[in-house]
Every structure is written in C-alpha cells, then in structure tokens.
Amino acid sequence: LKSSGAMADKEWVYDQSYSSWFYLKSGGRYAQKQWIGSYYLKSGGYMAHKEWIYDPDYQAWYYLKDDGVYVTGTYAVDGKNQLFQGNGKWVRELAQGFQKGHYSKTIFLDPGHGGKDRGAYYYGIAEKELNLQVYRKLRKQLEGLGYTVLTSRDSDIDVDFITERSRMVNKTNADFFISLHFNAKGNDTTVNLGIQTYSYKDEPGFPSKINKDWHNNPERMSESNRLAADIHSSLLAETGARDAGLLQATFAVLRETAKPAVLLEMGYMDNPEENQKIRSSDYQDKLVEGIIKGIQKYYAGN
Ligand SMILES: [Zn+2]
Structure with a gap:
C-alpha cells in the first residue's frame, strides 16, 4: 500500500526497508521469477541487479546491470569479458x-621482420634494421613520457609473424599494438612514395587462427581505425611525407591481435629519395614524433 493508502497496481515500487525495487502486477500481486520488460524479478519479488540469474523457462543465464537492465553484446563482469546475445x-x-576506454598506458611495439627475415632490402639497407632503429627511438621517447613499452623483439632475432607476435601481445595488458614497417614496390611505381597506415579488414578467405573472439569485434575494429587515423594524420603532419593511404588489410598481425592494432609503412625503401630520408636519424626523429602525437591524440580522444 502506497503512502496514499492506495494499492500499488501494475507499477514499480521501491521499498526502502528491503532496499529493492518490486513490481506489482494487475491485482496487486508482486511479480517473481519472471521478466518485466528488461528487468528480472527474483523469488520474493526482488529486482535482480549486478548479478547473474538463470531463467529455467529460457534455459539461459543473464546478467543484470546495476540499474537492473539485462546486458547484450560484450560486457565485462568482474574483469572478464562475457558475450551475450x-x-x-x-x-x-x-x-x-x-x-574500450580502460587504459594501462602500456604500449606494445612490433618492429617488423628480424633474424632470417630481413624484409625489404634496397640500397644496402634491410627493412628489419630500419624498423629496429625507429623502434629504439620510439621506445626511448615513450618511456620518457611515462608509458610502459613492451615489444615482440628488441634485437635482430626471428619472430614468426603469423601468430607469434599476436600471441605475445594478447597475453599482456597493453592498450594497443603498433607494427613498424617500411614499404617497397608500390604496384604503380609512380606512387611508391609516402606513408601508409593500416588497420584490420575482415576477409572471409583469411579466417583467424588464434583470435576468433576478437578479430572482428566491432569495438576492436573501431578503436583500431581511430588509432590508425590519429597516427596517420600526425605522421603526415610531422614529416611532410606524401599521403599514400589510410588503408585496411587482413595482415596476420592485425588479424590475430586481440587489442586495437595498426601497421605502419613509414616510407618506400625502393624510392631512392625516400630511402635517403628514412635512413637518416633526423627524419626518423620526425617519424617518432608523429607516432607519439598520434598516440597522445588517441588517448585524449576517449
Ligand atoms: Zn615489412
């Protein structure tokens, strides 16, 4: 009976003495072990919230948020991501x-290639070496700014690119993954100049091997696109390099990584003028500055 003395009927009532919401059905009986819209009333009529319930009628588990509404899609309960229809x-x-939005300020850097896999090779320099040079500068700067930096390699060693690099980052609390590369042989040799930034494109012909839960997760993809756009624009602004494209592709490292992931192609090694630039320490500093500004933009954007 409400404060007016009228009987509650087809309405929600919050009862302070039980610290809970109740739903009174037509005729004044409280709902129990049943759904009312997006809410679940437990035995005794208490509204479920911040808890799991099992509904035998639907033979399914549900999780009710703090406000009592059931969750859908991906939702973290006690720090573990759960999937709901x-x-x-x-x-x-x-x-x-x-x-999304939970940051540890830990960044995973992946200098491409290494060891037996030297990547592209032009004018007496191997891509694996250039990647490592930029990685070292970038790491130093990021650590100076207070970020924790993790990596797939810190020296000239073999690291499988199909799943190993992703397996490494997936075990960490890194906020995202950045793969560092230099380019070669644009299909059209008149455009083999400039910087490309890639995020993941889901292609049915290339199914994920170790990342089925996350490879095409919409939030991972949108956060990857956002990180790619932020880094790409800052790289172009700092270096003045040609915009060779903000692109999407199903590269293995982008597919198998369970966190936002981007791959940078920071210049064409087979273009003689660009080759001279990208091997110079001054220009590499500009690349590093561009990547850092992009990272800062990404963190600030959320
Ligand atoms: Zn490469």
Missing part, C-alpha cells in the same frame, strides 16, 4: 581481449 542470453566467456 541481443536478447540477453549469455553465450560464453571471451578470451582475454581489451576493454
């Missing part, structure tokens, strides 16, 4: 991935 039914726990 659009109707709220729990599907399964996801492999460790990332949580």
